[in-house]
Amino acid sequence: MLLPYLNADQIEAGCDEAGRGCLAGAVYAAAVILPKDFRNEQLNDSKQLTEHQRYALREIIEREALAWAIGVVSPEEIDRINILNASFLAMHRAIDALSLRPQHLLIDGNRFKKYQDLPHTTVVKGDGKYLSIAAASILAKTYRDDYMNRLHEEYPVYGWDKNKGYPTRQHRAAIAAHGTTPYHRMTFNLLGDGQMTLDFSCPYDAT
DSSP states (O other), X not given: OOBSOSOTTXXXXXXXXXXXXXXXXXXXXXXXXXXXXOOOTTOOOGGGSOHHHHHHHHHHHHHHOSEEEEEEEOHHHHHHHOHHHHHHHHHHHHHHTOSSOOSEEEEXXXXXXXXXXXXXXXXXXXXXXXXXXXXXXXXXXHHHHHHHHHHHHHSGGGOHHHHTTOOOHHHHHHHHHHOOOTTBOTTSOTTTTSOSOOOTTSOOOOO
């Protein structure tokens, strides 16, 4: 059973990101403030749930949360500031967009860049420990999946409807064969083991 909160006497927002390890696409983050009496036995780390469960829980979270918001950092920004800073920025943007100002932040992971004057607590594997972080993980994951599904319609050869931009063998083979798109993160190791040759002068043409 996940814990409902760390601080009972404060307005607490859980924060998590999705897409940090991908080769393509933006990184998404979510911030969620749940009521203190919120309970849901199915709510868990998004990686432990099926796609159907995640989308069903998203409806519940959006309906019952006191506030929730999504933050997005583009592939171009990721290449400019690096993925760690981009993950922090996405969380900051999500917190910026909350309709209710939190008094404390619960952050999934072991590092975070301080947001304004708000105190925060980092929690390793927090999406499997606290309801608000688990809720944030579900929103970040499902909204990013929606985004990658839209990109798949534009560039279907990379299989983003299935791999969501992560470095699968099929994704890397498609990069080697067709080049990159405007959505690829050019500072990442796109081909992995280096046994394939990438011609950056011939980007994939979706037309």
